Amino acid sequence: MLARIRARYDRTPEAERDARQAVAERLAGHRRGTIPQRIDLDSAGLLALFVDKAQSVDATVDRVAADRDVPGAVARYLRGLNLPAEAAIAPHADLDAMPWAASALSLERRRAQGSDRVGIARAFAGIAETGTLMMASGPDSPATLNFLPETHVVVIRESDIVGGYEDAWQRLRERGRGTGRDLPRTVNLITGTSRTGDIEQIIQKGVHGPKRLHIVLVRDGA
Amino acid sequence: MELLSRDFKGDVAKALADPVLQTNLSRLKGNFLARRQKARESLPEFDTLRDEAKTIKDHTLAHLDLYLEAFEAQVKATGGEVHWARDAAEARVIVLAICRAERARTVTKGKSMIAEEIGLNHFLEAHGIEPVETDLGEYIIQLAHEPPSHIIAPAIHKNREQVAELFARYHPHLNGRKLEDIDDMLADARKVLRERFLKADVGITGANFMIAQTGQTVIVTNEGNGDLTQLLPRVHVAIASIEKLVPTLEDATTILRVLARSGTGQEMSSYTTFSAGGRRAGETDGPEAFHVVILDGGRSAMLGTEVQDMLRCIRCGCCLNACPVYGKLGGHAYGSTYSGPMGSVLTPALAGLEGAKHLPFASTLCGRCEEVCPMRIPIPRMLRHWREEETRRAMTPPAARWGLGLWGAVASRPRLYRRLARLGIGLLGRLGRRRGRFANLPLAGGWTEGRELPAPEGRTFQDLWQAGKRP
Amino acid sequence: MTTTTGPSPQFSTSRRRASRGRELRANVALFVSCLVDLFRPTVGFAAVKLLEDAGCRVEVPEQTCCGQPAYNSGEREAARKVARGLIDRFEDFDHIVVPSGSCAGMLAHDLADLFVDMPDVAARARRLGAKVHELTSFLVDVLGVDHVGSAYDGIVTYHDSCSSLRAMKVADQPRRLLESVKGLTLREAADREVCCGFGGTFCVKYPAISTAMATDKAARLAETGADTVLAGDLGCLMNIAGLLKRQGSPIRVRHVAEVLAGMTDGPAIGEGKDARWSS
Numbered sequence: 001m002l003a004r005i006r007a008r009y010d011r012t013p014e015a016e017r018d019a020r021q022a023v024a025e026r027l028a029g030h031r032r033g034t035i036p037q038r039i040d041l042d043s044a045g046l047l048a049l050f051v052d053k054a055q056s057v058d059a060t061v062d063r064v065a066a067d068r069d070v071p072g073a074v075a076r077y078l079r080g081l082n083l084p085a086e087a088a089i090a091p092h093a094d095l096d097a098m099p100w101a102a103s104a105l106s107l108e109r110r111r112a113q114g115s116d117r118v119g120i121a122r123a124f125a126g127i128a129e130t131g132t133l134m135m136a137s138g139p140d141s142p143a144t145l146n147f148l149p150e151t152h153v154v155v156i157r158e159s160d161i162v163g164g165y166e167d168a169w170q171r172l173r174e175r176g177r178g179t180g181r182d183l184p185r186t187v188n189l190i191t192g193t194s195r196t197g198d199i200e201q202i203i204q205k206g207v208h209g210p211k212r213l214h215i216v217l218v219r220d221g222a
Numbered sequence: 223m224e225l226l227s228r229d230f231k232g233d234v235a236k237a238l239a240d241p242v243l244q245t246n247l248s249r250l251k252g253n254f255l256a257r258r259q260k261a262r263e264s265l266p267e268f269d270t271l272r273d274e275a276k277t278i279k280d281h282t283l284a285h286l287d288l289y290l291e292a293f294e295a296q297v298k299a300t301g302g303e304v305h306w307a308r309d310a311a312e313a314r315v316i317v318l319a320i321c322r323a324e325r326a327r328t329v330t331k332g333k334s335m336i337a338e339e340i341g342l343n344h345f346l347e348a349h350g351i352e353p354v355e356t357d358l359g360e361y362i363i364q365l366a367h368e369p370p371s372h373i374i375a376p377a378i379h380k381n382r383e384q385v386a387e388l389f390a391r392y393h394p395h396l397n398g399r400k401l402e403d404i405d406d407m408l409a410d411a412r413k414v415l416r417e418r419f420l421k422a423d424v425g426i427t428g429a430n431f432m433i434a435q436t437g438q439t440v441i442v443t444n445e446g447n448g449d450l451t452q453l454l455p456r457v458h459v460a461i462a463s464i465e466k467l468v469p470t471l472e473d474a475t476t477i478l479r480v481l482a483r484s485g486t487g488q489e490m491s492s493y494t495t496f497s498a499g500g501r502r503a504g505e506t507d508g509p510e511a512f513h514v515v516i517l518d519g520g521r522s523a524m525l526g527t528e529v530q531d532m533l534r535c536i537r538c539g540c541c542l543n544a545c546p547v548y549g550k551l552g553g554h555a556y557g558s559t560y561s562g563p564m565g566s567v568l569t570p571a572l573a574g575l576e577g578a579k580h581l582p583f584a585s586t587l588c589g590r591c592e593e594v595c596p597m598r599i600p601i602p603r604m605l606r607h608w609r610e611e612e613t614r615r616a617m618t619p620p621a622a623r624w625g626l627g628l629w630g631a632v633a634s635r636p637r638l639y640r641r642l643a644r645l646g647i648g649l650l651g652r653l654g655r656r657r658g659r660f661a662n663l664p665l666a667g668g669w670t671e672g673r674e675l676p677a678p679e680g681r682t683f684q685d686l687w688q689a690g691k692r693p
Numbered sequence: 694m695t696t697t698t699g700p701s702p703q704f705s706t707s708r709r710r711a712s713r714g715r716e717l718r719a720n721v722a723l724f725v726s727c728l729v730d731l732f733r734p735t736v737g738f739a740a741v742k743l744l745e746d747a748g749c750r751v752e753v754p755e756q757t758c759c760g761q762p763a764y765n766s767g768e769r770e771a772a773r774k775v776a777r778g779l780i781d782r783f784e785d786f787d788h789i790v791v792p793s794g795s796c797a798g799m800l801a802h803d804l805a806d807l808f809v810d811m812p813d814v815a816a817r818a819r820r821l822g823a824k825v826h827e828l829t830s831f832l833v834d835v836l837g838v839d840h841v842g843s844a845y846d847g848i849v850t851y852h853d854s855c856s857s858l859r860a861m862k863v864a865d866q867p868r869r870l871l872e873s874v875k876g877l878t879l880r881e882a883a884d885r886e887v888c889c890g891f892g893g894t895f896c897v898k899y900p901a902i903s904t905a906m907a908t909d910k911a912a913r914l915a916e917t918g919a920d921t922v923l924a925g926d927l928g929c930l931m932n933i934a935g936l937l938k939r940q941g942s943p944i945r946v947r948h949v950a951e952v953l954a955g956m957t958d959g960p961a962i963g964e965g966k967d968a969r970w971s972s
Contacts, residue, residue: 001306001307001308001516001518002287002290002291002306004308004518004522005286005287005290005464005518005522005525006287008522008523008525008526009284009287009525009526019284019285019288020288022281022285023285023288023289023292023469026281026469026470027292027434027435027469027470029470030470030471030472031470031472032472032475032476033271033274033278033472033473033475033476034267034270034271034274034476035267036265036266036267036479037266037267038265053489057488057489057492110506111506111507112507114416114419114420130489130490132490137505137507137508138502138504138505139502139503139504139505139506142505142506142507142508143449143453143507143508144453144454144507146449147446147449147450147453148450165475165478166472166475169471169472169475181300181502182436183436183438183496183498184502185300185497185498185499185500185501185502185505185508186453186495186496186497186508187438187495187496187497188449188493188494188495189490189493189494189495189496190492190493191488191489191490191491191492191493191494192492193492194444194445194446194492194493195444195445195492196358196359196408196444196445197253197375197444197486198357198358198359198362198375198376198377199358199362199377199380199382199385199404199407199408200246200249200381200382200404201246201249201250201253201254201375201378202404204404204405204408206408206412207358207408207411207412207444207445207446207447208356208412208415208416208419208445208446208447208450209445209446209447209449209450209492209493210446234899234901234902235901238901238902238905251884251887546887546888546890546906547902547906549887550902550905550906550909551902583895583898583899584895584898584899584902585892585895586855586888586890586891586892586893586895586903586906587765587855587892587893587895588855588859588888588892589855589856589859589860590855590859590886590887590888593859606764606765606767608767609765609766609767610767610769611767612767613766613767613768613769614767618766618767622766622894622898623768626762626763626766626768626771627768627771629758629762629763629771630760630763630768630770630771630772630774630775631771631774632757633727633757633758633760633774633775634757634774634775634777634778636755636756636757636778639757643730643731647731647732654965655965655966656965656966657965658960658963658964658965658966659935659938659963659964659965661939666897668896668897668898668900669896669897669900669935671900671901671904672900672901672903672904672907672936672939673904673907673932673935673936673938673939674934674935674936674938674939674963675931675935676732676931676934676935676938676962676963677732677963677965678731678732678733679732679733679734679735679959681734682730682731682734683725683729683730683734683736683737683738683753684725684730684753684755684756686734686738687737687753692738693735693738693956693959
């Protein structure tokens with residue numbers, strides 16, 4: 001089939017060389033297109049943009065001072081919505097280090113199951129441009145936590161916030177360097193909650209994915 | 223590609239007479255288009271990004287063989303398998319083989335135009351495998367045994383009563399009860415489909431993009447159904463056509479900036495997912511095996527032709543939302559998987575001009591589609607190309623050919639033109655002077671079916687001008 | 694826009710007349726369009742008046758059709774035949790002005806496409822195309838006219854033809870001129886950018902769809918409460934007028950040039966001598 005496609009071009013040997021070179025060059029690089037001016041901000045500005053954009057797509061954002069405040073913040077959030085104080089939580093080192101025991105939340109460190117009502121995950125990055133979360137799959141970051149539970153709680157640090165998607169891809173590639181695998185199996189860019197307009201073009205939330213997206217944003221350095 | 227119907231005129235009549243469809247279509251402009259405009263206003267770089275998106279796709283289309291090679295290598299390097307399908311039949315057989323190897327009984331499906339195009343559901347069912355559409359709109363029309371009527375909103379022609387009826391009929395736990403609240407319908411669908419997600423043996427999705435540099439396929443959804451389809455079963459099959467390819471992640475990102483904004487007016491859809499390969503060591507979820515089925519299906523034949531630009535299409539659906547003809551007909555009338563302006567160009571290319579001969583002509587060439595297309599596709603020009611092709615193949619009605627040929631012969635002879643005009647217009651002018659219009663006129667039946675034909679003033683401008691007359 | 698605007702305060706009277714300075718503003722060839730030539734010469738004369746008032750010398754070369762009906766139907770040969778003669782007769786003028794967005798679009802942008810295999814003719818077509826203007830755009834953008842001296846007592850809504858909007862970038866210009874007409878109230882209809890369903894041969898090939906589109910357009914226009922519909926394309930106007938008259942509507946439909954030139958004594962489009970509302 002490839003041969004048939006190649007035949008459409010009918011390239012001369014010279015043109016074929018040029019074409020291969022052009023392709024090789026492009027694939028070796030990470031050339032960016034036009035980057036929206038709206039992310040031309042300092043880190044404080046990007047933080048504010050991220051929060052604003054996330055809230056505009058119906059995510060809720062809770063800012064806490066330090067890692068040790070996260071479990072309490074999550075427990076408060078669930079209580080406030082009359083949700084059960086139990087969740088599946090990603091087996092992530094950053095989350096492990098937080099004092100969950102004191103929060104009276106009943107947690108299981110695993111992937112999500114169909115019956116889970118709450119999933120707690122650790123984002124890889126936050127993209128200020130559109131208030132988007134970048135979730136990267138891995139042994140400590142099961143992707144099902146992002147989709148099966150009705151309520152999705154995502155923990156992210158202020159230092160994880162970048163301006164645009166390209167910045168996030170760069171960070172992801174840098175993390176993967178030397179591991180033999182540049183990128184994780186699944187990268188989810190999550191912007192708001194699950195939604196549909198399939199019945200009479202009226203927007204409804206929580207179709208298959210989470211109905212609620214709650215972001216716990218931790219100030220770094222503590 | 224097989225056509226779904228060859229009775230355009232009959233389908234048009236049905237569509238125009240369908241009050242539910244007409245009501246739903248009238249909402250399109252206020253919803254999708256209005257939101258697109260807002261999104262455009264809030265991103266100053268929007269039009270520049272459209273130009274860049276066009277350039278990316280043009281570059282890719284000029285090197286498709288090489289990028290496909292690179293993509294295949296990357297998929298393999300990340301633990302996936304690539305299957306090449308020259309046409310719909312080959313694609314169907316490949317997917318069936320993968321399902322059979324898994325002893326699959328049910329498969330869940332994320333929204334895939336390619337799967338629609340090749341008639342996959344019907345084929346799987348015929349071989350004892352049950353496909354379950356998981357996108358809510360696709361699920362609704364699957365229950366109704368209908369094809370989609372819009373790229374983004376497949377059930378746009380249905381109202382809530384019709385949805386309630388379908389659920390009452392096909393959800394046994396409702397015991398025939400018709401839900402009234404759309405929130406209840408949503409909860410019901412979520413419950414039913416959640417069961418199917420969890421039990422599926424194979425998950426089949428489309429791909430909005432294939433990325434050559436990384437071997438990733440990308441799906442763009444708002445519901446999250448595509449993700450549950452590809453995460454939960456043992457096997458994930460992504461099926462996509464060759465032109466879905468882009469070189470790098472950054473290229474995909476540029477195009478993503480204009481995709482959702484154009485289609486629904488969102489800055490980003492809720493879930494944009496990049497996947498490569500199957501579950502890795504230590505991971506506790508995700509499919510164990512990852513297959514990509516790449517379909518040609520008539521696309522390579524479009525390269526280097528007048529309709530190559532159509533291969534830039536990213537299936538955002540914006541041209542459908544903007545088209546005044548689609549806005550009166552909806553998708554079913556086009557008789558093809560692909561409807562609206564993009565469908566009118568693509569369908570003749572993939573299914574042959576003969577069966578689709580009305581589609582290029584059923585347009586006023588108003589140009590709104592080209593105006594809104596994020597990929598700058600010159601749809602009116604390509605519609606005109608198909609019209610010229612039909613003329614070349616003598617497919618247009620002889621009376622029309624004869625009429626236009628006569629017009630051309632007369633209009634290229636000004637003196638003859640003036641003489642005939644003097645006679646014809648003089649006569650019509652006299653006949654129509656009193657009322658100023660004709661309710662019917664021989665040879666003008668097409669016009670006077672639905673409106674009056676204004677009468678001419680009785681003398682031509684040039685005659686009056688030459689005679690020195692001034693009002 | 695759906696705002697209602699009353700007659701605007703006077704613009705600066707920067708209109709330069711031919712009489713001032715004894716200098717002719719422009720040598721113009723008028724291409725009236727076949728519909729105007731055959732069906733409604735009044736529009737042609739209105740265009741002449743507007744151009745002469747703005748200081749132009751107007752000539753009317755022998756003309757028939759721009760070739761668009763054939764071109765858009767895929768009949769390239771017929772279109773080429775018509776276009777050859779047109780290029781011969783019009784190419785030597787400084788400006789070609791057309792009281793029709795769709796014909797202007799054809800002449801300005803599409804002629805060269807008919808002669809891809811004849812580069813010399815194609816080049817001539819392109820040169821000609823660069824000199825083509827829609828009427829109101831010529832008055833406002835090229836001649837700097839911002840004020841006409843006519844009066845019209847009525848509530849007007851203006852329909853933008855697709856070609857005017859997209860091919861010729863005409864939208865503000867007719868409105869600017871209309872706002873200077875004494876006694877005229879201008880109102881904007883909803884769905885301005887939606888096609889009226891004329892589309893040349895489309896309206897007779899697919900009359901059911903065309904009528905459905907025209908019905909929607911007529912409804913949007915009528916919802917403004919206007920008593921008069923204007924546009925710059927006679928094809929659209931005949932389509933809209935045909936539908937309104939079939940509905941028994943009293944709304945008067947005219948070409949915008951007629952109102953701008955103060956030539957509204959005769960019957961509106963689709964109205965006859967004994968129409969009860971004809972003036």
